[in-house]
C-alpha cells in the first residue's frame with residue numbers, strides 16, 4: 448500500500464521550494480521501492496483568494512486522510528490587514544490543531560561548511576546539534592477565552608495561557624524519548640517564577656522524569672535565561688522542551704545560530720505518527736517568484752518525513768548526506784553565501800541535491 452503525501456505549497460517562496468523538495472522525495476522513495484501517492488491542495492493566502500478561507504474543507508479532508516503533509520509556508524503582505532481570525536496563518540494553526548500535531552520538532556544543526564554564516568563566532572557553533580521540541584496544539588495559541596472587548600471606554604485585548612496535565616505529560620515523554628536517541632539530556636524551559644501554568648509544567652515534567660526516564664538528565668531553565676544561553680553557549684543544550692509560544696520564539700533564535708533560517712526543517716507529529724513537515728522559515732514575499740530562495744529546509748523536512756512518519760531512516764540519511772555533500776562542494780543559495788561567493792538559484796540547488804543523490 449502506498450503512503451499518502453499531501454503537498455501544500457502555500458504562499459510566497461513555498462511554491463518554489465516545494466517543487467525541489469517533491470522531486471527529491473520522489474527520487475529517494477522510488478530508489479527505495481517505497482510507493483508514495485501524492486496529491487496537492489491549497490492553504491493560506493492563495494486559499495483565501497480562491498475559496499475565501501485559509502483552510503478549505505477539501506484540504507482538511509485530504510490532510511486527515513494523508514500520512515504525510517508537506518507544507519511550504521503561508522502568509523504575505525497581501526493578507527496582512529485581515530483580522531487575526533481570517534489570516535492565512537489561521538489555516539496552518541487549524542491544521543495543527545485538527546490533526547492533533549502536538550509535538551513540533553525543530554532541530555538546529557550547523558552544517559560544518561556554513562559555520563561562517565552564523566552570527567556567532569564559529570567556535571561557539573561548530574558542530575551545533577540541538578533540538579527544540581515545541582508543544583504545538585495548546586498554550587496561549589489556542590487558549591480560551593481570547594479576544595478584544597470594550598472595558599471602561601477602551602478596548603482590552605486578552606489571551607489565555609493554559610495547559611492541562613495530560614498535554615504536558617505527552618510532550619515531556621516525546622522529549623525524553625528523543626533525548627534517549629540523542630545525547631540523553633533534556634532542558635525544560637518555562638517561566639515558573641511568574642506563571643502558575645508553567646509552575647505546573649515544571650512539576651509535571653519532573654514527575655514524568657522521575658517515574659519513567661531517570662536515565663535522562665533533566666534540567667529546568669527560565670525562558671529569558673534560555674534565550675540568553677542560546678546565544679551565549681548554545682552547545683550546552685541537547686533537547687529543549689517548551690510551550691507553544693516560548694518554542695516559537697526560541698526556535699527562531701536557534702535557527703539563526705545555524706547561519707540561515709533557510710536551512711531548518713521541522714516536523715509536527717501526532718500520537719499516531721502522522722506528521723506535517725515544513726521549513727521553519729516563512730514565505731519571504733520579498734524574494735518570492737525569483738528563483739532565489741533556499742530549498743534546503745524543505746528538502747530536509749522531507750528527510751524528517753521519511754524518518755518520523757514513513758519509518759525509512761535510511762532514506763532520511765541519504766537526503767541529509769546529499770545536502771551535506773552539496774554544501775561541502777561549495778554550492779550556495781544567496782542566504783548562505785559568504786560575501787563575494789558565487790550563488791545558485793532555488794532550482795539549481797534542488798538539482799544539485801538530486802545529482803548528489
Ligand code: IPM
Pocket residue numbers: 536539540695
Ligand atoms: C511558526 C510560525 C507560525 C507560528 C505562524 C506562521 C502562525 O511563526 O511556525 O513558527 O507562530 O507558529
Ligand code: MG
Pocket residue numbers: 695696699
Ligand atoms: Mg515562528
